[in-house]
Amino acid sequence: MKKLLFTLSLSLLLRASAALAQTLYVDPGTGSDAADGSESAPYASLEKAVAIANELTGSGPITIKLFPGLYSLTDKVAIHPLRVLSDTGRFTIEAVTMPDDPDWTPAKMPVIQSISSNNSQTQFLHSTGFLVAANHVTIRGLKMLGSAHPDVVYYYPISKEDESLGDMVVSQCYFVSEVHSSQIQGAIWAQGPKTSIDHCVFYNCRNAILLFRSVEDFSVTNSIIYGANESAVWMGPVERFTFKNNVIAGGNYVWVRPGDSSPAYKFIDCVMVDNEHYMGYYGSNGLVETTNNKNFVETRVIKKGEMDLVIRKEPDYPVNYLHLTPESVGYELNAGIFKSPKQPTPVKEKGM
Secondary structure, three states: OHHHHHHHHHHHHHHHHHHHOEEEEEOOOOOOOOOOOOOOOOEOOHHHHHHHHHOOOOEOOEEEEEOOOEEEEOOOEEEOOOOEOOOOOOEEEEEOOOOOOOOOOHHHOOEEEEOOOOOEOOOOOEEEEEEEOOOOEEEEOOEEEOEOOOOOOOEEEEEEOOOOOOOEEEEOOEEEOEOOOEEOOEEEEEOOOOEEEEOOEEEOOOEEEEEOOOOOOEEEEOOEEEOOOOEEEEEOOOOOEEEEOOEEEOOOEEEEEOOOOOOOOEEEEEEEEOOOEEEEEEEOOEEEEOOOOOOOEEEEEEOOOOOOEOOOOOOOOOOOOOOEOOOOOOHHHOOOOOOOOOOOOOOOOOOO
16 A cells, blocks of 8 residues: 555656646747747747746746757847756756757757847947856757857857856857857856856857856866867866866967966866967966966876868768867867767769
8 A cells, every 4th residue: 555655656746747847849940939839839939938938937847949940049048047947957958859869960950140239238248149047057959150240249159147156058069150250259158156068069269168257166078179269268267177078279279367377277188289379368468378387287188199170071061070080189089069979971972
């Protein structure tokens, strides 16, 4: 009898948890903002889905799933749910088809591009894509492009302004910038503790990662930062973090830190090649290179060798575009958007 009561109680508890959880779907091609946001009747805009999700009460996870397509943001998308979240019940925005799914192709990756003018005056005038204003937020499986709006000088696809908030995860995302047409000033600009960046690719962003205030317990793992024309990472004072299995190449500064300081940074199993400068700080005349690196701990960090990325030569995207070629130094680190490595797309010979 006790066993039966326990089974019934567990069943009711699971049903209650399932009822509290909420999943919304968005399809910019076939959806409608007058729909109910279900998988068969998705919303058309990401803004609508986030607005609905923000109003949900109770507890349990909130998930917004994005079908393939182009998502044009006309303003910043602010994530500030009423629902009580936890590290196990998160607010997640993710692709319907993730990079490690067997049927994933580049065409199935949702593309996020802001067409908004400047929409924030926090610290200075700029434009933001996602404004994370809550704890326990995950963004994964998306491709972020730069802003082409002529009024926007500084664009940040993901920002978190409130330094009291923590536990933000960004995973398996592309951040692709073009300096002459659609610049990304900083791909991820986040204050506060516990920011986790994993298996991402940052291509030609002016800065990839900007972390300044109350930064603790953050991690950057298995990511590629290529062509950062200011810095790969610009960070405030912090010593407790994980920086492992990353590739930084083809950029200006690898790391910019506060003043001419020498914090006890630890870099593990990384490749840092073909960059103009290693460490720098912001002085009265702008960025200044420093050799004050006495407290750094580098474990298996490679600074010499040849590295190339898979680029798009044919009309179709290679499945592993902007990832390291097999001949590149650091290929074995498995950096990039795939947690399980994808095989290169076979090249068809002419006449086949």
